[in-house]
Amino acid sequence: MTTKMADSRGRVALGNAFANSPVMIERISPSEVRIVKARVIPENEAWLWENHEALEMVTQGLRQAKNREFAENPPDLDLDSSLASELDE
Helix, strand or coil, X not given: XXXXXXXXXXXXXXXXXXXXXXXXXXXXXXXXXXXXXXXXXCHHHHHHHHCHHHHHHHHHHHHHHHCCCXXXXXXXXXXXXXXXXXXXX
């Protein structure tokens, strides 16, 4: 265990292991806190991490792309675009 002194504003330097990292601070009791490194995702991307089926589909697609496993008959994007335009009308 390391002992450090808080400055006059209540700040404690955490060291290089936490440098430039987002952290979560949980108050355990009036005299105890827990500091945990965190990752932050944009609000508009959170749905993917909450939707396990969608996340698995994206993960599978990335794995297939990495292994160069591409579709033999790729979709016709021009046809799809024209269909989408018809649906908008």
